[in-house]
Amino acid sequence: MVVKTTSATDHATDLAEVFAQIRRHNMRLNPEKCVFGVQGGKFLGFMITSRGIEANPEKCKAIIQMQSLQTVKEVQRLAGRLVSLSRFIPKLAEKAGPIFPLLKKPKDFQWTDQCEKAFQSFKTFLTTPPILQRPNHKAxxxxxxxxxxxxxxxxxxxxxxxxxxxxxxxxxxxxxxxxxxxxxxxxxxxxxxxxxxxxxxxxxx
Structure with a gap:
């Protein structure tokens, strides 16, 4: 659950409304897992900051540090990591075109030059992934x-x-x-x- 506002006054008011709804539905919050008055933090695997929604640097680093793949299991691991960052990667399915088909033919695994080129392009891209903006209802x-x-x-x-x-x-x-x-x-x-x-x-x- 995230309660976001543009000012401290509004934040206090919005929190009061949220707490009222929680009490109305007989729900409880664990104080040890609650954080208040912060400008950003990790949420659902992403980083919420004053700049927008940012990719988790740990997830990016996990791909950047991978070596050239040699087995289908490693390709599965790469695919899972890419999917977890898919909202930040334009045309992911197209760019991964040489790599994803390897998952369908495990017995004919062959890491080609095209696969390596696509793999390296992802690693380069994830060194500076885009910052996604929160929708402004007036825009x-x-x-x-x-x-x-x-x-x-x-x-x-x-x-x-x-x-x-x-x-x-x-x-x-x-x-x-x-x-x-x-x-x-x-x-x-x-x-x-x-x-x-x-x-x-x-x-x-």
Whole structure:
């Protein structure tokens, strides 16, 4: 549970309302696990700061320190770590195109030059991952879709004074049947996928 406000006065008022709701529903909080009046901290695996939502540096470091992969198990480990940071990585499914197929053919494992190039690009990117912004209900939200042969991607951004800042990146690999879709069908699929994944942002805006 996070209660965020822009001033100390508002924070006290909002906390009082939250506590009232908690008492109304006969819920209890563990004081030892509560933190009040802070400007940032770790929440759901991410870093919430005054600058925005930032990737957990420990998760980034875990990928950066990995050596070239030699087994399917190591690829599984990499895939899991990338997925945990997917909201910060644009076009993840497309960029991981040479790597993810290795999970489907464990007996034919071959770490190619393309795999290594994709792997190194992720490591370089995660040295300075983007800072995602919290939605401002007074600013416009824009959704961009990207479609390639094997993947679909989307990004929701916020526009304020002609400047666009990222809020969330999503992407996924296309199934074999989906790869045969026409371009307009792939765009529709990307839109539906984005609408489902980003529903909380659309509903609250």
């Amino acid at each position: 416009d939200l824009l959704l961009y879709l990207v479609v390639v042969e094997s993947a679909i991607s989307a990004i929701i951004v916020q526009k304020h004074q002609k400047v666009q800042t990222p809020i969330y990146f999503i992407s996924r690999v296309l199934q074999d049947a989906e790869k045969r879709y026409q371009m307009i069908e792939k765009l529709a699929l990307a839109l539906v996928t984005a609408a489902r994944r980003l529903r909380p942002y659309f509903q609250s805006h």
